[in-house]
Amino acid sequence: MAGEVDLCLRAGRTTALVGESGCGKSITAAALGGLLPRGMSRDRGEIRWAGGGERGPGKGLAYVFQDPGECLDPVFTIGSQIREALPKEDRGRARERMTDLLRTVGFDEPERVLASYPHQLSGGMQQRAMLAMALAGRPRVLVADEPTTALDVTVQAKILRLLADLQRKENLAVLLITHNLAVVAEIADEIHVMYAGRIVESGPVEMLRAPRHPYVQGLLKALPRLDGAERLEGIEGSVPPLGRRPPGCRFHPRCARSRAVCAEREPPWTACGPGHRVACWACGDGGWA
Amino acid sequence: MSGPLLQVDSLRVTYGAPGRRVVEAVRGVSFEVLRGRCLGVVGESGSGKSTLARAVLGLEERVDGRIEFDGREVLRMGRAEIRAFRRRAQMVFQDPMGSLNPRLKAGAALAEVRRVHGLAKTRREAAAQAADWLATVGLDAAYANRFPHELSGGQRQRVNLARALCVGAEFLIADEPVSALDVSVQAQILNLLKSLQETRGITWLLIGHDLAVMRQMADEVLVMKEGRIVERGPVDEVLARPAHSYTKELLSAAPSVRQALDRRAAERAV
Structure with missing residues (x-):
């Protein structure tokens, strides 16, 4: 679970x-x-x-x-x-x-x-x-x-x-x-x-100003804002139900930045600031984001 | 066509059995919704906003005042006329699971209402049309064979929308249509509501408590408290210059992520 x-x-x-x-x-x-x-x-x-x-x-x-x-x-x-x-x-x-x-x-x-x-x-x-x-x-x-x-x-x-x-x-x-x-x-x-059952990003609350993980970025963009744009950016697809969780990074089927490695192996933790870490291939060392 | 599709004048709705204490849920409310526009109604639980919605559709019993839909008075409609009205004016509720029959597949749910309203003669005909309506809400024809429990919350809400649209609705009342959905899915559904307004000219009465959602969706907004309208106007104006203390309270109670972080940073600096 x-x-x-x-x-x-x-x-x-x-x-x-x-x-x-x-x-x-x-x-x-x-x-x-x-x-x-x-x-x-x-x-x-x-x-x-x-x-x-x-x-x-x-x-x-x-x-x-x-x-x-x-x-x-x-x-x-x-x-x-x-x-x-x-x-x-x-x-x-x-x-x-x-x-x-x-x-x-x-x-x-x-x-x-x-x-x-x-x-x-x-x-x-x-x-x-x-x-x-x-x-x-x-x-x-x-x-x-x-x-x-x-x-x-x-x-x-x-x-x-x-x-x-x-x-x-x-x-x-x-x-x-x-x-x-x-x-x-x-x-x-x-x-x-x-x-989907895993922690993907952790840090001090101020990290919400500039989150690294594509899922967290997507969540923030999906929120309607009082000073927001005309159209909201949702995240395509929906949270996978238990038993149908994808291999590798569990977010990869919904992620615009995913590459082959994301579907194969679980991403390791990468430190990206004091107390701030993220589990994502794209924003890790040697990543492409 | 422009002009109001719905006009409500001095609407009052009361609850309570004869001889017992009478509760006035809606206390003299007047407003109009223009064709193809979205009117938002905000307020807390108990403010009368959902009762107002039900009354507009003729679902409340003790109603006083005038409700005019496309120039005809709803409270005085005859049987045939009320049937046509119920086709043109539909409602979408908060809980997408609770408003679908768990034993009907999505396609069958649409076919059922089409047959009830005499829009499809045979089951086969109704089933064929169902796929088209699912497509208008962004669902693939394969979903017609899914039961509600096999759908995600967002997909269920799409089915509810398709069911309302498939009988020819022009006016939709949506009562908190996204508050039971996950954040990442809310945006998809809100965008769908917006595009239905633009492409099909649907007129909306959107009920909710979230001012940011209203900012996104509504052209005008009414703020209700204790059964009365305490503030109204174009949504940008109301949000930029709230006049009533209650609207101000609502605004400051629900800051955005950035506002909340800024407020705390400022507090730490003191």
Whole structure:
């Protein structure tokens, strides 16, 4: 599904994993917490934590998903759902911690929210409640899988700002999974772009000003812009489904710059700036781009 | 031909059973769409934009006001007339999978609507025409034999477009037609919508939340909030000089990649 993904998450930094549907970004995130669906397994590689050991959710890793309405249980109040997520040592002063958590995620009236059922909150408030729940276990890593995609644009901006604040205040390592490059540009420090199960380009977020990989360049050109040209430049074709992924560079059938070698062998990594690397024959050493 | 194809005057749509609280989803909206042009409607969820679209096609029940299509009043059309109207005015939805019958191959989906509207007499005739319509949306005839689950999201949306066009649609309402698609495919579909406007003279009502998409597609734009139009005008003007605070908020909430990077670089410099 996803092949050889190297990620390094640092405290106080936001790392974005970007790609289109089916590229393996959510599976990568699930593998981190040992949440792979039945029938799928991690067959190679390891997950190392500073300080040693492998840890799953609840012990240092927490998740926030796309649709808060789906994740919250409709028959319990927000308060009772957050209480469940509190670690044992906090149970004694549960109310105090819960109101603190809700204040942290920007609620002015935490008491009222604690007593509310999910349907009584708007989408943005539900996502804040999810964030509070994720923070309840004092995680070191927060995985946010398309955290704002289901929300309205103006609400989206507020949740992103909140996520950036939390990361700074709580010194969290955030792994942001998204398909939205503008969201990445707003809050990520590092970015990894995936295509059909592999990372094709990685670097500091500023690399989006001048990406090297033809796929990443294509993605940026395909975005409608407020100051854009009359006609958009899409990328011909579509993402190959699982099981029909081409050999060599997986992007080569859609790539205007591909040559024979691209269809034969997987491209190696080429460094192209501090922390910036790309897997592409055309832009590698001895390449033609 | 020029002049308005669709004219809507003081449209109101309400929801709610008798005796219960009535929700006014659209509160007095007036606008017109000129032939061969694209009118964009932007707003957040709950702003009434999708209800507005449904009302225009006569799919809402509690509607007040006047909707005129090609000079005829939609709310007063008789049965024969409404059938013709439903052929000429079609809708394309956000979720391309949800709007296709999973048990019908693409060709059969087109043939079905052609037969329902009495445009093809036999199955054979309908099937032959289906291939032509698939070609107009950039799909090879071989796709006629594919089921929806065998198509990619972009291809499904092309089939939906072909299905709308094949009954002779002149006016298309597209409700978030690309928001469920991958970025690299969105551009292909938007370009297709644009070329259909140019080559076939299709008139569009495009509903969405993305101002950059509107900038690309629409000639004029309406900004809706809480069931009312809060701003309207040629799309370039509205984007360059937004007058309403809500439009300004929408614009600043969705920066481009470059704007976002510039903003952060400026923050770091302080």
